[in-house]
Amino acid sequence: MTSLLSAKQLLPILLLCISFFFMASPLHAQEVVVYSARMEQLIKPMFDAFTTETGIKVKFTTDKEGALLARLQAEGKRTPADVLITSDAGNLWEAARAGLLKSISSPILEANIPVQLRDPQGQWYGLSIRARTLVYNKEKVDPSELSTYEDLANPKWKGRLCLRSSKKVYNQSLVAMMIAEHGEAKTEQIVKGWVANLATEPLSDDTKAMEYVAAGRCDVTLVNSYYYGRLMETSPNLPLVIFWPNQENNGVHINISGAGVTQHSKHEAAAIKLLEFLSSEKAQNLFADVNFEFPANPQIKPSPVVTSWGDFKKSPMNMIKAGELQATAVKLMDRVGYR
Numbered sequence: 001m002t003s004l005l006s007a008k009q010l011l012p013i014l015l016l017c018i019s020f021f022f023m024a025s026p027l028h029a030q031e032v033v034v035y036s037a038r039m040e041q042l043i044k045p046m047f048d049a050f051t052t053e054t055g056i057k058v059k060f061t062t063d064k065e066g067a068l069l070a071r072l073q074a075e076g077k078r079t080p081a082d083v084l085i086t087s088d089a090g091n092l093w094e095a096a097r098a099g100l101l102k103s104i105s106s107p108i109l110e111a112n113i114p115v116q117l118r119d120p121q122g123q124w125y126g127l128s129i130r131a132r133t134l135v136y137n138k139e140k141v142d143p144s145e146l147s148t149y150e151d152l153a154n155p156k157w158k159g160r161l162c163l164r165s166s167k168k169v170y171n172q173s174l175v176a177m178m179i180a181e182h183g184e185a186k187t188e189q190i191v192k193g194w195v196a197n198l199a200t201e202p203l204s205d206d207t208k209a210m211e212y213v214a215a216g217r218c219d220v221t222l223v224n225s226y227y228y229g230r231l232m233e234t235s236p237n238l239p240l241v242i243f244w245p246n247q248e249n250n251g252v253h254i255n256i257s258g259a260g261v262t263q264h265s266k267h268e269a270a271a272i273k274l275l276e277f278l279s280s281e282k283a284q285n286l287f288a289d290v291n292f293e294f295p296a297n298p299q300i301k302p303s304p305v306v307t308s309w310g311d312f313k314k315s316p317m318n319m320i321k322a323g324e325l326q327a328t329a330v331k332l333m334d335r336v337g338y339r
Ligand code: FE
Pocket: 087, 224
């Protein structure tokens, strides 16, 4: 009868068994699940690049931000999602407030993303910047007439202004950041002035507002810069020009599109790796350029098209204000009849 194996002979067999166990376990089959309010064509190229670099697979679902937040809330601990990607600091702040995101710390993210563009608790990080700025009809406006957001309340713009509805978070965040800058009373006067100058009822989206300006139904509007990029790409002959306001004082209002790790992520390490990758030199242009946005990582230059809009001074306001003052902003807009 063959003798029993000695401890020395057993050890390599044991090690082999352990390594087989880990290779077969779900821990090793690395993947990360993303809920994204950014459209598939804006995120898929970066996820593919991430998988190529790390071997970690990315599964994703896209939907409107409200639906994704409701889903995370309903799924609770059972959620398969590891990462939430959405636009606007107001939405990211709301997700954090609702307890859907987890504080993470990462020296890479802290080095790549400026303090202004991320949550102080590490619950969300900006990955691209969009400017909420002015677009005017060059056949009807001399750019020397334009100066600031506040000046759009001047009666000289009566019947010349178009605005998107106050129901969209973009305007809520803009007004919230104006409250942080000017206080509530002064902001109320400014927004009241805007409403008095409207040429039409508030419009359903930024593109429609620019189409109204192009058609001569109003002279100037306030939009996120990437909508200007998208519209001019398809209709380059429209008489629309982008204008950077407040260059003599506080700078242009900016906002972000960004991401956070979910509270109940089952693949936290892989999720952090994905965020780090998205903030890196390799992915920042993929993230920003595809939507005519500005990279959040200051080491990276925007695309040639976005660069062609000219350099401008950005407001140094911390993105957190968009969330903290959102409810105050909504009430203010309601009070002055901004629908
Ligand atoms: Fe948008």
